[in-house]
Structures are given as C-alpha cells and as structure tokens.
Amino acid sequence: MQPFTHPLVFKQKTIMKKRLLTLLTIIGFSSSLLASSPSDSIPKYVYLAFGGGLNRTSVNETLNTSLSYTGFTPGFSVEYSMATSKMYVELRNVFSIGSLSPYKAGSNFNNTMQNIYENINLNALWLLYKKPESKFYTYAGPMVSGKVQVRGKNSNISNSAYTYDISASFGLAAKVDKYVKIDHIFSWPINEQNFKLGASISYPLVSNVWLQPYSGITKNIAQEGGMLLDLSNSYFGYFLNYTNIEVNLAVAYLLKNKNAIELSYMHDYNSTQPKHNPSKTLNQMLSLKLYFNFK
Amino acid sequence: MFSLVSCASSILEEPSTDKKEVFEYAWKTIDERYSFFELKNIDWDAVYSRFEPGISNSMTDEQFFDSLAVMVDVLKDGHTGVTSPFNSHFYIGFFTRGLENYDHRLIVDNYYHSWGNRKGSFYHTALAENQVGYIAYSDFSNSFTDEDLDYLLTKYKDTKGIIIDIRNNFGGSIDNVFKLTKRFAKEKTLLYRSRTKTGPGHNEFSEPVETWIEPADSSKVSYYGKVCLLTNRKVYSAATMLTLSMRELPNVTVVGDTTGGGLGLPIGVELPNGWQIHFAGNQILGVDGSPSYEMGVPPDIQVDMKKEDMENGVDTIIETAIKAITSN
Numbered sequence: 001m002q003p004f005t006h007p008l009v010f011k012q013k014t015i016m017k018k019r020l021l022t023l024l025t026i027i028g029f030s031s032s033l034l035a036s037s038p039s040d041s042i043p044k045y046v047y048l049a050f051g052g053g054l055n056r057t058s059v060n061e062t063l064n065t066s067l068s069y070t071g072f073t074p075g076f077s078v079e080y081s082m083a084t085s086k087m088y089v090e091l092r093n094v095f096s097i098g099s100l101s102p103y104k105a106g107s108n109f110n111n112t113m114q115n116i117y118e119n120i121n122l123n124a125l126w127l128l129y130k131k132p133e134s135k136f137y138t139y140a141g142p143m144v145s146g147k148v149q150v151r152g153k154n155s156n157i158s159n160s161a162y163t164y165d166i167s168a169s170f171g172l173a174a175k176v177d178k179y180v181k182i183d184h185i186f187s188w189p190i191n192e193q194n195f196k197l198g199a200s201i202s203y204p205l206v207s208n209v210w211l212q213p214y215s216g217i218t219k220n221i222a223q224e225g226g227m228l229l230d231l232s233n234s235y236f237g238y239f240l241n242y243t244n245i246e247v248n249l250a251v252a253y254l255l256k257n258k259n260a261i262e263l264s265y266m267h268d269y270n271s272t273q274p275k276h277n278p279s280k281t282l283n284q285m286l287s288l289k290l291y292f293n294f295k
Numbered sequence: 296m297f298s299l300v301s302c303a304s305s306i307l308e309e310p311s312t313d314k315k316e317v318f319e320y321a322w323k324t325i326d327e328r329y330s331f332f333e334l335k336n337i338d339w340d341a342v343y344s345r346f347e348p349g350i351s352n353s354m355t356d357e358q359f360f361d362s363l364a365v366m367v368d369v370l371k372d373g374h375t376g377v378t379s380p381f382n383s384h385f386y387i388g389f390f391t392r393g394l395e396n397y398d399h400r401l402i403v404d405n406y407y408h409s410w411g412n413r414k415g416s417f418y419h420t421a422l423a424e425n426q427v428g429y430i431a432y433s434d435f436s437n438s439f440t441d442e443d444l445d446y447l448l449t450k451y452k453d454t455k456g457i458i459i460d461i462r463n464n465f466g467g468s469i470d471n472v473f474k475l476t477k478r479f480a481k482e483k484t485l486l487y488r489s490r491t492k493t494g495p496g497h498n499e500f501s502e503p504v505e506t507w508i509e510p511a512d513s514s515k516v517s518y519y520g521k522v523c524l525l526t527n528r529k530v531y532s533a534a535t536m537l538t539l540s541m542r543e544l545p546n547v548t549v550v551g552d553t554t555g556g557g558l559g560l561p562i563g564v565e566l567p568n569g570w571q572i573h574f575a576g577n578q579i580l581g582v583d584g585s586p587s588y589e590m591g592v593p594p595d596i597q598v599d600m601k602k603e604d605m606e607n608g609v610d611t612i613i614e615t616a617i618k619a620i621t622s623n
Contacts (some may be wrong), residue, residue, distance in 0.1 A: 067567070111569050158563055219490075255598055
C-alpha cells in the first residue's frame with residue numbers, strides 16, 4: 001500500500017527538489033565528466049580540456065619553519081578524458097605556482113614562501129554501477145599519480161631554504177556522475193539545459209615519497225655540482241605514514257555542440273609522516289574548464 | 296564533505312610571539328641539528344639552564360633578541376646567528392683568535408705596481424721582478440669566469456710560482472672552490488669528506504661522502520707550478536674550504552695563519568615569531584677524517600705579519616711566500 005501523500009506536500013517536495021538541484025548546480029557541486037549526450041544510455045566521449053583558476057595552498061611543514069603558510073596562486077590544468085561503454089580513462093595535469101605568506105602573521109613578519117604544485121593523475125576506471133533511467137553512473141578502478149610540491153623560503157635560512165615532497169603512488173579511484181536537466185532557476189522557468197554533476201575521489205595504496213633529508217641539507221651539497229635537492233632520500237609510503245586524499249567536484253554545462261564548460265573544485269590533501277619532519281599540505285583549486293569534444 | 300573542506304584551518308597554525316615558546320623552539324632546534332657539539336665540547340643543556348630562566352614575555356623584543364644572540368654565540372660559530380626584521384646578529388669572534396695578519400693599504404702602497412689591475416673578481420700583479428704572479432681574491436660572493444682564470448694563468452704561466460691571496464675572504468659560493476682548485480690539479484685528487492645530520496642526536500651523522508676534484512679539461516688553462524695560498528683568521532667558510540682543498544694538491548703550500556674555520560654549511564629555521572636562526576648543519580672532514588678543521592685549517596708555513604716589517608712597508612706573509620717559490 002502506497003503511503004498517502006497530500007497533493008500540496010507532493011508539490012512542495014517537487015519544488016524543493018528542483019530548488020535544491022538548482023542551488024547545488026549554481027554553487028558548483030557537480031561532475032568532472034561530460035556526456036556527449038545525456039540521452040545516451042551510457043555516455044561515450046573523448047574530451048580535451050583546458051582550465052584555469054585560483055588555487056589556495058596551505059602548508060604546515062616542520063623541517064625549516066614553525067610557521068604555517070597559505071595563499072592564493074594561479075592554477076592551470078590540462079586534461080584528457082575518454083569514456084566508452086565500459087570504461088572511463090582520465091589523464092590530468094594540474095599546475096600552480098606562486099607566493100605564500102605566513103598564516104595570520106603580523107605586519108612585522110617579512111617571511112615569504114615560493115610554492116610550486118604539480119599534480120599528474122591517471123585514472124582507468126570501470127563502469128561498476130549504472131542507473132540509466134536516472135542517468136547515474138558509478139566508476140571505480142586503479143589510479144597512478146605523481147605529485148610534486150617544491151617550496152623555497154625567502155628568509156635568511158640559507159642552504160636549507162628549500163623543501164619538497166614528491167610522491168609517486170598507485171591506488172584506487174572512484175567517481176560518480178549524474179546527468180540532470182534544468183528547466184527552472186528557483187521558480188523561474190528557463191529553456192531546458194543539460195548539466196552534469198559528479199564527484200571523484202582517489203587514495204593511494206602504496207607510494208614512494210621523496211623528501212629533503214633530516215636537516216634540509218643534501219649529502220652531496222659540498223661536492224662539485226652539489227644540489228640543494230637530493231632525490232636519493234625517500235621512504236615507502238602506505239596508509240600509516242602517507243595520506244593523500246584528492247577529491248574533485250564539478251558541475252558541467254553541456255553545450256549543444258557537445259563541448260562543455262565546467263566549474264570544478266579540487267581538494268588535494270597531502271600528509272607525509274616520515275621518521276622526522278612531517279608535513280601537511282592542502283591545495284584547494286577552483287577553476288573553470290573548457291572541454292572540447294573529439295568524438 | 297564539510298570535514299574535508301575544513302582541513303585548511305586544521306593544518307594551519309597561528310604564529311606565536313610567546314617568548315618562552317620561541318626560546319624553546321630555538322634551543323631545541325639547535326640541540327637537534329647543530330653539528331659540532333662534540334667537537335667544541337659544548338654542554339647545550341647547561342646553556343638552557345643558564346638562559347631559560349631569564350626569558351619572559353615582559354622582555355622587549357630587543358632584549359629578547361639580545362638574549363637569543365648571546366645564547367647562540369656560545370657556539371662560537373660564524374655561521375650561527377639570529378635575524379629579525381629589526382636586527383641581524385652573527386658571531387664574528389672567530390677571527391679574533393689570532394692577529395689580523397693583513398693590511399690592504401700596505402699591499403696597495405708597496406706591492407701593486409699598477410694598482411687597478413683587475414680581472415673579474417681578482418686583483419693581480421707581478422712580484423719579485425716578474426718571477427712571481429700575485430692574485431688576490433677577497434670575496435667568494437663575487438663570481439668569476441673561466442675566461443678570467445684563463446687570462447690570469449696565461450699571463451703568469453712563465454713565472455716560478457703564483458701567490459693566491461685569500462686573506463680576509465669570508466667565503467661565499469663553494470662553486471668557486473672547485474673552479475679554482477681544478478686549475479692547479481694535475482691528477483684526480485681527494486679533497487675532503489662530508490657528512491650530514493641524520494637525526495636529533497648530537498652524533499647522528501650520515502656516512503662520510505668523499506669529494507674529489509678532476510683536473511680542468513684541456514680547453515682550459517691550468518697551472519702546475521708552485522702555488523702559495525695566503526691565509527689568515529678571516530679566511531672563513533667557503534674560503535676555508537678552498538684552503539682545505541688546495542692543501543691536498545702537491546704543488547700548493549699554505550702560508551700565513553690558521554684560517555677562521557667555518558666549514559659546516561649554514562642551515563636555519565624560522566622561529567614561531569617569524570625570526571630566523573641559522574647554524575652549521577653538516578661537517579666537512581679532512582682527508583684524514585678529522586672534523587677539527589671546522590676550527591680552522593692550519594698553514595704549512597705558519598707566519599705572522601711582523602710589526603717592524605709592516606713599518607717598512609713589508610708584508611711578512613707575502614715575502615715568505617715569495618721565498619718559498621723562488622728558493623730551490
């Protein structure tokens with residue numbers, strides 16, 4: 001027996017659902033993938049995307065500073081994505097560079113940090129669950145990633161001014177896509193527009209993590225051609241000593257020519273826990289991406 | 296989702312101006328990373344006991360800065376200091392362990408026959424009736440080119456020897472050590488060893504890494520005749536490293552006074568109030584494995600400037616080097 005629903009309540013619920021969906025769409029909770037046509041039972045496409053935006057980087061490292069640093073820097077991305085009836089493959093590169101300042105520091109602080117962030121991610125995901133009637137698709141599979149963060153401080157700390165954490169990881173990734181049609185903005189009717197909402201998450205299972213040695217001074221620095229960075233110092237990372245959670249949220253506006261415009265948010269949390277000098281970094285990038293369809 | 300977004304605030308920490316906290320951080324950092332406690336026989340715990348009771352938030356920033364400066368001076372290390380937006384402090388006492396042993400005006404008045412001969416960062420002239428070439432290099436922060444060295448070593452190639460005067464050279468880039476040394480090296484030569492801190496213990500170091508020098512390639516001018524390297528107590532840091540390196544070459548004689556030392560490369564940290572401290576973070580060991588050269592590299596020929604010589608316009612150290620070169 002169906003529970004009784006008062007017609008007025010049903011109408012209110014429908015309006016609330018539309019408003020919620022519209023609100024979510026406007027504030028950017030959506031997907032990073034685009035469908036060639038939301039009418040397909042399974043989306044198939046090949047996209048090349050270029051993006052630009054603002055990245056808020058936050059750093060808490062312990063090797064050469066007791067200060068936390070944060071700041072907004074320009075960020076850029078290039079992305080290749082391809083979906084078949086069974087798989088989704090994505091190769092994405094995100095790059096950001098700029099200057100950070102000590103967190104909540106007074107005017108008498110003259111410290112600054114130059115930060116470079118590089119994130120290469122390859123996901124090969126299988127379509128695990130689909131609900132074509134509601135245009136909902138779930139993918140999961142392996143991922144490999146390479147992440148680089150290099151930091152240099154402009155303060156008087158000499159040979160130990162540079163720090164970095166570089167990781168090469170193998171792990172798991174998952175994503176969900178939901179295609180929607182919007183014909184209202186709040187209570188205002190509009191021409192029907194196609195959007196895609198989605199989210200993805202990746203987490204490394206095993207990694208190799210490269211860091212500056214204990215004192216921030218490399219063992220070959222006193223040799224001819226000695227370097228300030230030394231990639232011979234690394235450790236094996238797993239869930240107990242290395243955490244890297246990357247979440248991507250996006251809303252894509254699907255154009256009639258099968259290209260798309262996407263507003264996306266990347267949340268990349270990175271925590272190294274070596275024997276000495278742990279560090280935490282967070283990159284939160286809001287960007288606008290243009291997707292060009294090649295299929 | 297909210298917890299993920301809130302991670303930014305969870306990893307960011309506000310700086311602290313609490314002077315006790317800043318002091319603790321400074322003391323502990325040096326305790327764990329400074330590389331010469333054992334060599335200098337410093338009781339760093341005693342330093343804590345001596346200074347910590349005097350630290351309080353009622354101090355002015357100037358007073359607190361002075362306290363930190365006096366504390367790091369206990370290390371007696373020219374690579375140690377404190378930097379704040381209003382002041383910088385470096386330990387400079389390393390060159391007071393001996394005589395000055397250098398008088399620039401005396402050299403200008405009595406040895407530079409044509410004052411102003413300069414190639415790159417080098418001042419130079421011929422001495423002892425053109426039997427000896429004299430090259431002065433007073434600041435490793437000033438770079439030079441291979442062409443500069445090619446010119447000088449060609450100009451003085453027919454002399455009996457070359458004097459390289461690095462007195463009063465406080466150091467700078469260690470790249471200059473290799474660029475210079477290889478011009479006088481006939482064979483591949485072991486110059487020194489180095490090791491870095493690997494943990495907080497005062498004696499936790501990596502295995503020593505050897506530093507070798509190859510002779511300069513044939514496209515560059517080399518000099519295998521007699522070379523005298525002039526040093527005094529103000530030869531510090533990379534200039535001391537040059538002394539430690541050149542002394543391993545069989546054609547090089549170090550003349551003058553023991554250098555000021557300062558072989559440990561400086562590193563540093565930012566304190567919770569934004570100030571910085573810096574100090575030596577590794578050890579350079581001689582070929583014999585000894586870290587003692589941190590306190591200075593002794594000359595092969597120890598000689599001080601004599602007062603009566605100076606009154607007569609004579610640089611005793613230069614004259615000793617000329618004799619060493621021109622005598623058979």
